[in-house]
Structures are given as C-alpha cells and as structure tokens.
Amino acid sequence: MSKLFIAGEVFHGAGSLEELKNVKGKKAVLVTGGGSMKKSGTLDKAIAYLNEAGIETKTYEGVEEDPSSETCFKGAELMKDFQPDWIVGIGGCSAIDAAKMMWVFYEYPDADFDAMIKPFSVPVLRQKAKFVAIPSTSGTGTETTGLAVITDREKGVKYPIVSYELTPDIAIIDGEICASMPAHVTSNTGLDALTHSVEAYVSNIDNNFADALSKGGLKIVFDNLKEAVKNPDNITARQNMHDASFMGGLAFNNAWLGIVHSLSHQVGALFGVPHGACNAIFLPNVIRFNEKESSRFPDLAKVIGKETAEDLAQAIETLRSEVNNQSAIKEFGISREDWDKNLDFMANNAFLDPCTGFNPRKPTVEELKEIYNACYEGLVYTESKVLDAAL
Ligand SMILES: [Fe+2]
Known part of the structure; x- marks a missing residue:
C-alpha cells in the first residue's frame, strides 16, 4: 500500500485566487517576497478575498531569494503575536518555502533547525494553523510538495527540508498571477x-x-x-x-x-x-x-x-x-x-x-x-x- 501525497485541495485556472473567499477561519498571516505581489495588486486582492471570508489578516513582506533560517524565525515571531489559524504563502517559491518553515517555528518555537535537516524530522503540524500556497512562478511546485529549501549562508549550504507535514492544505494555481x-x-x-x-x-x-x-x-x-x-x-x-x-x-x-x-x-x-x-x-x-x-x-x-x-x-x-x-x-x-x-x-x-x-x-x-x-x-x-x- 502506498499513499499519494498531494495538497489537500487544489484550485486551478485563471482567476482561481478568488477561492480565498471560501476559506473558513479567523486570522491569516500572508507571507510574501520582494514586492511584486504588492505591485501587481495580487496581494491586495488576496487580502480582500480573505476579509470577505471574515478573516483578519497580517502580512509578512520581504522574504529574500533563497531564504535563511533567520527569516523563518522572524516570521514565526509575528505569527506568535497574532496567532493565525491560516498561513498563506503567496509569491515565488522563496516566499512559500519560508512561510512553510515559519509555520513550523510558529507551532514549535523551540524546534531545532539543524535537527530538521534530516528528512522527515519535522514534527506534526496543524496544531495551530493550516497552510495555503499561491505560487506566482511556475517551477518548483512547492504548492503541492513536502519540501522547503532553506539556505545557511554562513555554511554556504542549501538545505532541502523534507517532510510530508509541509504539503499545503490548499493550493491555488492561478496563471493570471504570473503575468508580471x-x-x-x-x-x-x-x-x-x-x-x-x-x-x-x-x-x-x-x-x-x-x-x-x-x-x-x-x-x-x-x-x-x-x-x-x-x-x-x-x-x-x-x-x-x-x-x-x-x-x-x-x-x-x-x-x-x-x-x-x-x-x-x-x-x-x-x-x-x-x-x-x-x-x-x-x-x-x-x-x-x-x-x-x-x-x-x-x-x-x-x-x-x-x-x-x-x-x-x-x-x-x-x-x-x-x-x-x-x-x-x-x-x-x-x-x-x-x-x-x-x-x-x-x-x-x-x-x-x-x-x-x-x-x-x-x-x-x-x-x-x-x-x-x-x-x-x-x-x-x-x-x-x-x-x-x-x-
Ligand atoms: Fe527544483
């Protein structure tokens, strides 16, 4: 017997971002990168859809290319204060991968990053929040994978953090977002x-x-x-x-x-x-x-x-x-x-x-x-x- 590991719900097609209107919850933290989602208006649209669903939002902006573990700790701090029940990674794969690890450190503030480098070492998630992935680039497939690539700049090593716990609950594959x-x-x-x-x-x-x-x-x-x-x-x-x-x-x-x-x-x-x-x-x-x-x-x-x-x-x-x-x-x-x-x-x-x-x-x-x-x-x-x- 084997299991097909896939995002919990998958919405695809131009305009499918609107599906955020149907998310059930109270608070969401949106995690995004260098500003392209803001500039294109996609971030504001996503926030408006979540608000329409009755969900209060906060945004973590500025995830760098090839995110570091330090960025993930910072995002987790914001989440600790706000206590979201949804985390939304929106943008390129760096933003979504960082959001996945922020999620881990939000749920397990004392988790040891080095210990999670060993495949399948991420603890059981969804104790506090679930995860939406909305990619704006068409490459990594992080919206349906149990993978987050995090870089240790001091050591000069990229670590693929591997765990099916990291597979998103909702994937939104909206080609319109990629136009920019x-x-x-x-x-x-x-x-x-x-x-x-x-x-x-x-x-x-x-x-x-x-x-x-x-x-x-x-x-x-x-x-x-x-x-x-x-x-x-x-x-x-x-x-x-x-x-x-x-x-x-x-x-x-x-x-x-x-x-x-x-x-x-x-x-x-x-x-x-x-x-x-x-x-x-x-x-x-x-x-x-x-x-x-x-x-x-x-x-x-x-x-x-x-x-x-x-x-x-x-x-x-x-x-x-x-x-x-x-x-x-x-x-x-x-x-x-x-x-x-x-x-x-x-x-x-x-x-x-x-x-x-x-x-x-x-x-x-x-x-x-x-x-x-x-x-x-x-x-x-x-x-x-x-x-x-x-x-
Ligand atoms: Fe790849």
Missing part, C-alpha cells in the same frame, strides 16, 4: 519544472501516478515555455506552465528527484546561480550520465517526438537556448579559481544531498566532480572525454 513574472524568471522556473518531470520519471521509485504526471508535465513545458517567455500576456500559456509546474511538483513529491538537484543546490548556495538555470545546465549531462543505468529515457523522449536519451538531452539544450538560458556555469561570472577552490566541498555536499539517494545511477564523489567540471565549461559529458580533458 519577468521573462528570465519564466524561463528559469519553467526549466526547473521540466527538470522535476525528468528526474521524477527516472528516479529509483516506481510510481504510476508520478510517471503520468511527469510525461504530461514534460509535454506541456515543451509546448508552452517558449510562448510564455516571448508573450508574457498570453494567459493560456501562463496557465499551462503553472499546471505543468504543479504536475512536476506532484510527480517528485511522490517519486523524488536526482543528482541534477543535488548538484544545483550547492552552486545555488555558494554562488547564487538561480536554481532553474543551474538545473537546465546540469540536466542534459546528467541524462548522459544516468543513461547507463536507466532504460526509461527513450520512453520519455517519445513524449516530445524523439527516440533516445541523447535526443532528449539535445532537445533540452535546444529549448534552453531558445528561452535564453545559459549553457555553462562559467557564464555566471564564476572564476575558474573560485570554482576549483570549492569543487571538493560542492561534490561532497552533493553526494550527501537527500536527492542523490533517488538517482537511478549511484554516483561517486569523483563522478560528481566530472559532471561539475563539464557543466562549468559547457562541455558535453562523456566519461572518456571528460577524463581525457582532465589528463
């Missing part, structure tokens, strides 16, 4: 959604639901991402990408991810490279690395009219360039010296990342370094070629 998303964010986050579909499909967990969602999500990204990047006002393409993000998120919430994410978490934490951009650089080479141990790639390639794992890797590289994403880590201004200095640290942390355990091929630290180096330079990874280059 800048083109580069649409592109990065869309490629993150694509990565989730690929990694969940080939992970070492068999799950028929995840397989169908992965295939469906992948097709939608290939059919809609270019349009969403080029014509930001096309709400149909926006909604399709938002749906694909949810589908990828739901797939990996049940079948998990692989080493693309293990590698990306380190580069994001140390060098601030956007998560989706990192994934899009690592994914084609990780497909080439994994191909040896997984026979599932041709099946996935068929979804987009291709045949082999290599075809799939190349199609992703083409899409990546069509939506103006980088093809090498060095394009983010990281010097070779800085890269080499941190390579052992990154490869060791990537090896220990929880996602590595679900990858179809178990890598060694040395192999992770080889993939890192190929992707730093923007080279096609083949085991012999990379070894040749290193000699």
